[in-house]
Amino acid sequence: MKRALLIKLGVVAAVIIICAIFALPPKDKIRLGLDLQGGLHLVLRVEVDKAVQRTLERTAESLRTELRGRGLNVTTVEPDESNTGIRMLFGAAPDMALVEEVARDYLPGDIVTQSPEVLVSAYPAAELQQIRTSAINQALEKIRNRVDAFGVSEPSIIRQGTNRIVVQLPGLDDPKRAIELIGRTAQLEFKLVESQAANPNAQAPSGTELLYSKDKNDQRQLMQGQGYFVRKRALLTGDMLADARALPDQMNFGQYYVQMRLNNRGKRIFARVTEENVGRALAIVLDNAIFSAPVIQGPIPGGEAQITGTFTPEEARDLAIVLREGALPAPVEIIENRTIGPSLGSDSISQGVRSVILGGALVFVCMLIYYRWSGLIADVALGLNLLIIMGVMAMPYLGASLTLPGIAGIILTIGMSVDANVLIFERIREELRLGKAVRQSVETGFEKAFVTIVDANVTTLIAALVLFQFGSGPVKGFAVTLAIGIAASMFTAIFVSRVIFETMFSLRRLVKLSI
Amino acid sequence: MLTIIPPGLHFDFVAWAKQAIILSALVIVIGLVSIVVRGGLNLGIDFSGGTLLQLRFSESAEINAIRDVLGKLKLGNSVVQHFGEDREVLIRVPEVATEQADIGSQVQEALKAKFPGQTIELRRAEVVGPQVSADLRRQALFALFYAILGIVIYISGRFEAKWFAAVGLAVVLFVVTYAITQWLPRVAPTILIIVALLGAIVFCLFLQLQYALAAILALFHDVLITVGFFSLLDKPFNLPIVAALLTIVGYSLNDTIIVFDRIRENMHGQRREQFAETVNLSINQTLSRTVLTSGTTLLVVAALFVFGGEVIHDFAFALLIGIVVGTYSSIFVASPLLVFWNGSARVQGLSLVPRGTSDNRRRAQRT
Numbered sequence: 001m002k003r004a005l006l007i008k009l010g011v012v013a014a015v016i017i018i019c020a021i022f023a024l025p026p027k028d029k030i031r032l033g034l035d036l037q038g039g040l041h042l043v044l045r046v047e048v049d050k051a052v053q054r055t056l057e058r059t060a061e062s063l064r065t066e067l068r069g070r071g072l073n074v075t076t077v078e079p080d081e082s083n084t085g086i087r088m089l090f091g092a093a094p095d096m097a098l099v100e101e102v103a104r105d106y107l108p109g110d111i112v113t114q115s116p117e118v119l120v121s122a123y124p125a126a127e128l129q130q131i132r133t134s135a136i137n138q139a140l141e142k143i144r145n146r147v148d149a150f151g152v153s154e155p156s157i158i159r160q161g162t163n164r165i166v167v168q169l170p171g172l173d174d175p176k177r178a179i180e181l182i183g184r185t186a187q188l189e190f191k192l193v194e195s196q197a198a199n200p201n202a203q204a205p206s207g208t209e210l211l212y213s214k215d216k217n218d219q220r221q222l223m224q225g226q227g228y229f230v231r232k233r234a235l236l237t238g239d240m241l242a243d244a245r246a247l248p249d250q251m252n253f254g255q256y257y258v259q260m261r262l263n264n265r266g267k268r269i270f271a272r273v274t275e276e277n278v279g280r281a282l283a284i285v286l287d288n289a290i291f292s293a294p295v296i297q298g299p300i301p302g303g304e305a306q307i308t309g310t311f312t313p314e315e316a317r318d319l320a321i322v323l324r325e326g327a328l329p330a331p332v333e334i335i336e337n338r339t340i341g342p343s344l345g346s347d348s349i350s351q352g353v354r355s356v357i358l359g360g361a362l363v364f365v366c367m368l369i370y371y372r373w374s375g376l377i378a379d380v381a382l383g384l385n386l387l388i389i390m391g392v393m394a395m396p397y398l399g400a401s402l403t404l405p406g407i408a409g410i411i412l413t414i415g416m417s418v419d420a421n422v423l424i425f426e427r428i429r430e431e432l433r434l435g436k437a438v439r440q441s442v443e444t445g446f447e448k449a450f451v452t453i454v455d456a457n458v459t460t461l462i463a464a465l466v467l468f469q470f471g472s473g474p475v476k477g478f479a480v481t482l483a484i485g486i487a488a489s490m491f492t493a494i495f496v497s498r499v500i501f502e503t504m505f506s507l508r509r510l511v512k513l514s515i
Numbered sequence: 516m517l518t519i520i521p522p523g524l525h526f527d528f529v530a531w532a533k534q535a536i537i538l539s540a541l542v543i544v545i546g547l548v549s550i551v552v553r554g555g556l557n558l559g560i561d562f563s564g565g566t567l568l569q570l571r572f573s574e575s576a577e578i579n580a581i582r583d584v585l586g587k588l589k590l591g592n593s594v595v596q597h598f599g600e601d602r603e604v605l606i607r608v609p610e611v612a613t614e615q616a617d618i619g620s621q622v623q624e625a626l627k628a629k630f631p632g633q634t635i636e637l638r639r640a641e642v643v644g645p646q647v648s649a650d651l652r653r654q655a656l657f658a659l660f661y662a663i664l665g666i667v668i669y670i671s672g673r674f675e676a677k678w679f680a681a682v683g684l685a686v687v688l689f690v691v692t693y694a695i696t697q698w699l700p701r702v703a704p705t706i707l708i709i710v711a712l713l714g715a716i717v718f719c720l721f722l723q724l725q726y727a728l729a730a731i732l733a734l735f736h737d738v739l740i741t742v743g744f745f746s747l748l749d750k751p752f753n754l755p756i757v758a759a760l761l762t763i764v765g766y767s768l769n770d771t772i773i774v775f776d777r778i779r780e781n782m783h784g785q786r787r788e789q790f791a792e793t794v795n796l797s798i799n800q801t802l803s804r805t806v807l808t809s810g811t812t813l814l815v816v817a818a819l820f821v822f823g824g825e826v827i828h829d830f831a832f833a834l835l836i837g838i839v840v841g842t843y844s845s846i847f848v849a850s851p852l853l854v855f856w857n858g859s860a861r862v863q864g865l866s867l868v869p870r871g872t873s874d875n876r877r878r879a880q881r882t
Contacts, residue, residue, distance in 0.1 A: 035826075043647060045646070175640075176619075176620055333644075334642070334644070335644035335646050335647050336642065336643055336644055336647040337640070337641070337642040338640070338641045338642070339619070339637075339639065339640040339641070340638075340639050341636065341637060341638045341639060343571075343636065343638060344569070344638040344639050344826075347824060348824055348826055348827075351822060351823050351824035351827075352823060352824070352827070354822050354823075355815075355818050355819045355822045355823045358818040358822055359814065359815030359816075359818040359819065360815075362811075362814050362815065362818060363811050363814065363815060366810075366811060366814070369517065370517050370519075370807070372517075404826060404827050405755055405758065405827070405830060407823075407827075408819055408823070408827055408830060408831065408834075411815050411816065411818070411819050412762065412812070412815070412816070412834070414815050415808075415811050415812030415813075415814070415815040415816065416766070416808075416812060418807070418808060418811040418812070419769070419804075419808040419811075419812075422804050422807045422808050422811075423773075423804055426803055426804045426807075429516060429522075433522060451776075452772075452773060452776055455673065455772050455773075455776065456768075456769040456772055456773060457769075458669065459666060459669065459764075459765045459766075459768040459769060459772065460762070460765035460766055460768075460769065461765070462662065462665040462666060462669060462765060463662055463761040463762055463764055463765030463766075464762075464765070465665075466658050466661050466662040466665060466761060467658060467758050467761055467762075469658070469661070470654045470655070470657055470658035470661070471654075471658070471754070471758060472651070472654070472754070474754075474755065475754050475755055475757075475758045478755070478758050479758070482762065515516060
């Protein structure tokens with residue numbers, strides 16, 4: 001056998017072996033998309049503007065304390081209306097030099113005098129952008145930690161665009177729980193209660209705001225409970241927590257509560273607050289809803305507090321997780337949510353596989369009947385085609401996963417791979433009809449058909465490429481299998497079939513071709 | 516050799532051109548009328564936003580009872596239908612509820628209360644907010660736009676060997692659309708696509724790129740008919756369907772290119788007046804291959820359609836129609852258009868030339 005032919009055979013064998021190694025057994029090696037595996041796909045929009053607002057508020061708070069500490073008569077320090085800067089209102093015209101000295105550590109922009117008592121300082125655009133970017137990164141980090149604590153295998157959490165986060169959790173049992181865990185801002189604040197709000201429509205006393213407690217009704221659904229007027233300033237916040245833990249309630253069997261331990265700074269503040277405010281209620285506020293408002297009996301130096309409520313073990317555990325990991329820098333909104341149950345996923349797989357087997361069998365038989373022994377060669381090429389597709393899909397470096405439209409793409413490829421073989425065989429038949437010799441006909445057939453095959457497949461390849469670029473999720477999977485399938489079918493039809501024919505010719509002289 | 520199409524067949528396809536065009540026009544018009552009457556396409560939640568729930572009951576589910584339950588939840592304008600079997604129900608709610616995570620379980624709880632004896636399983640829940648659906652709409656339209664661009668360039672370069680002109684056209688279109696998006700950001704992508712199509716057509720007319728133009732018009736024809744069918748049968752139009760359309764475009768072009776390649780091959784050294792005859796001959800010569808390929812692809816897609824399950828059903832349906840129409844258009848739309856523009860006399864009548872005739876051999880040997 002000629003050397004060139006042996007090399008070609010070697011190439012084919014190598015391809016078979018490599019793909020077989022990668023692809024078999026398929027159950028373990030091929031990654032499934034969410035629509036086949038079941039799971040959760042979330043797109044979150046981080047409200048970065050709120051993050052900016054919050055950062056400004058915090059800076060304003062600290063600045064106010066500092067200004068007062070230096071003896072300046074400042075009334076309020078707060079973000080301006082557009083949330084792009086800070087506004088300071090003084091009781092009387094202040095000492096500008098002193099203000100500037102103090103503010104230098106807090107404000108990145110220049111201070112402008114709007115009126116004798118009002119000073120404003122705008123934040124430069126770059127600074128605001130920096131706040132936004134850092135908010136997203138923080139949110140990303142926190143969500144990742146929460147998901148890790150939740151214990152999902154192979155989660156995927158990535159940033160998308162300027163303010164979106166895409167979360168994919170395959171094989172999830174309880175999507176509702178996961179969504180709550182991820183989407184919860186979990187901003188913890190301790191605020192003093194002024195009074196109960198007997199009439200919620202009444203004007204809130206100055207320095208306070210109206211918040212409601214969370215109650216559960218008979219169906220264990222949360223609803224608004226009692227309204228309270230609480231002091232706006234939070235005495236303690238979630239970043240002062242050292243640890244949070246879910247523990248079983250000894251008195252109410254089956255219920256859990258969350259035990260919080262404050263860090264050193266929090267401990268000190270907590271001790272002072274409880275000492276100074278015996279007899280008042282301290283509201284534990286989570287995401288602007290009051291979870292409980294126990295009355296302070298006496299000073300608590302230990303820095304431990306509890307959140308009680310009718311929590312199931314999971315609810316308490318999840319709450320502990322978000323408190324431990326910390327609040328999100330800004331609220332997130334779920335703008336896309338696709339949940340596929342595992343039963344639907346496995347149904348889709350079995351139906352898809354069934355179609356592939358059926359379609360493949362039909363094509364196999366058709367080729368055999370129509371082209372006889374040459375049809376068998378085409379069928380071998382088809383089988384190799386499928387193996388190559390599976391092999392490439394299974395390659396870990398590509399990160400490709402199989403989706404339901406992806407299976408449809410494989411089926412399409414089965415149909416289209418026939419095309420290349422048909423083109424070649426029909427040309428061979430034409431040549432044979434003209435009376436040319438068998439070997440000559442086969443060679444001419446392959447040559448003449450080559451350009452047409454490439455031509456025809458390029459257009460579908462363009463479509464596949466465009467789909468890959470602009471498609472998302474399952475559609476991307478379709479584009480991937482289609483593209484791989486087209487490339488594989490060209491390879492098998494042009495190269496592998498030819499090698500088989502050439503091998504046949506080199507083994508014995510054929511006068512008639514079964515085609 | 517077993518053959519479906521006898522090798523010496525000489526069916527006069529071109530003679531049927533007028534009837535074919537009328538038939539196509541009729542089908543397209545029916546589709547368009549359906550779209551207009553229904554007030555636009557039935558856009559799925561991918562493109563219009565909303566919530567989709569797929570629930571499986573342990574016994575058969577009564578649609579009316581379910582509608583009652585939804586009405587009580589103030590989700591009155593939802594669409595409820597069976598999905599594949601009696602036990603399975605698809606509920607489509609146009610709104611994205613404020614407590615998004617809960618709408619699925621809200622409905623589930625309410626249904627459990629209504630049908631206490633049954634177990635209700637939430638097989639699938641998809642919630643698409645308005646921002647995301649707007650994004651997906653834009654993406655789908657841009658995909659169509661770039662696909663058209665890519666194909667026009669490829670056809671122009673391949674058929675007319677006018678690569679420079681093709682690339683030039685691409686650059687011009689790209690610049691124009693970019694300018695439009697910059698200066699008039701409100702312009703919908705649909706306008707861009709129409710601009711691109713018109714630009715491509717004008718370009719082809721101007722440079723007398725007949726092959727390219729015929730191919731583009733055939734593609735247009737295929738997409739319109741497929742979309743028309745979807746509107747007629749009121750099937751929801753989602754992202755996968757757009758993917759199917761693009762695939763159909765790529766696939767239909769296959770057939771067209773094969774025939775056009777043959778036409779050009781056969782036209783080597785032929786006189787212009789014999790164009791119609793050459794076109795006919797080329798179609799007949801490639802018929803075997805066209806029927807076989809389309810046939811097998813149809814077979815496998817039919818397998819997907821019947822056995823692939825409900826979720827992929829509409830996608831398979833789109834492909835099914837597209838393959839049939841695509842094959843039809845290569846033979847009865849694209850080629851006759853070429854003849855029309857060449858203005859040659861048409862070959863009349865139907866003649867079956869028996870195998871091995873010297874006439875046939877001579878013709879074949881000329882290529």
